[in-house]
Amino acid sequence: MEEKRLIRKQVFAARKQYSDGEIEAWSRQITDLVTKTSEFSTARQIMAYADYNHEVITRYIIEEAWKQGKETAVPKVVGKDMLFYRLTDFSQLEPGYFGIPEPVQGETVEWEDALMIMPGVAFDPQNHRVGYGGGFYDRFLEKHPHIFRLAVAFDFQMFEQVPTESTDICPQMIVTQSKIYTAGH
Numbered sequence: 001m002e003e004k005r006l007i008r009k010q011v012f013a014a015r016k017q018y019s020d021g022e023i024e025a026w027s028r029q030i031t032d033l034v035t036k037t038s039e040f041s042t043a044r045q046i047m048a049y050a051d052y053n054h055e056v057i058t059r060y061i062i063e064e065a066w067k068q069g070k071e072t073a074v075p076k077v078v079g080k081d082m083l084f085y086r087l088t089d090f091s092q093l094e095p096g097y098f099g100i101p102e103p104v105q106g107e108t109v110e111w112e113d114a115l116m117i118m119p120g121v122a123f124d125p126q127n128h129r130v131g132y133g134g135g136f137y138d139r140f141l142e143k144h145p146h147i148f149r150l151a152v153a154f155d156f157q158m159f160e161q162v163p164t165e166s167t168d169i170c171p172q173m174i175v176t177q178s179k180i181y182t183a184g185h
Contacts, residue, residue: 003163007013007122014156015054021153027057029177036063036115037180039148039173043115045071047084047147050101055119056152057149059068061086073109076102077137083108112144118151118171120130124162127134127151127170141169148172155179 015023034040046065048058065072073084077097085092085103096102118137122130123157129151132135141147155178164170174181 001079001146002039004133006124007130007132007162009160011121011157016029018154023054024057024059026154026177027051028060030056031060031064032153033175033177034061034150034152037150037175039115039150043070043148044048045073045111045114046117047073047075047111047114048117050074050120051119052100056154058117059090059154061089064090064148068123071109071111072101073111073114074101074148077134080136080139082140084110084111091097110138112146114147116141116147116149118149120151120153120157122157123151123153123171123174124159124160125181126161127172127174127181128162128164129131129168129170130162138167138169150175152176154181 020066048062051058063074072087073082075082085106086109087103092103092106093101094104120129120131141149149171151172152175155176158176170183172183
């Protein structure tokens with residue numbers, strides 16, 4: 001736990017060092033790579049987080065999904081759980097849990113065959129993930145095992161190795177601005 005705390009601290013400090021322009025440019029490069037994957041091309045439903053505080057900007061991925069006629073949904077924290085709400089317009093979002101943009105109201109979705117664009121603080125080439133510590137994604141994904149898990153991250157979020165726990169549900173693919181990591185490769 002202490003190691004995860006230190007990694008989070010290191011990554012949060014690193015995120016502050018980059019300009020909005022760098023974050024935007026890298027996010028557009030990541031969007032380009034994500035939208036060229038077969039997983040994105042074949043998905044009819046995209047579940048994506050709403051970015052916050054210099055995370056990879058997901059707005060571009062969501063906009064591309066809309067252009068291609070895909071349905072999209074974003075999470076909202078409700079107690080210890082995360083529910084996904086259909087997103088048709090960014091005006092549906094307002095600051096929620098810890099200031100993270102969330103849908104204020106709308107229709108919840110129960111998609112089982114979707115592509116999930118998941119966040120994280122740090123990752124390693126073996127596709128292990130250090131999240132924010134709330135366990136929301138792990139609990140959600142445990143109940144929805146057929147959702148394809150694609151994490152997006154900046155290169156500076158990649159570590160040689162990150163600590164893992166038995167309850168961690170790893171992404172099957174990680175896309176940074178310079179590389180795509182797939183589980184077991």
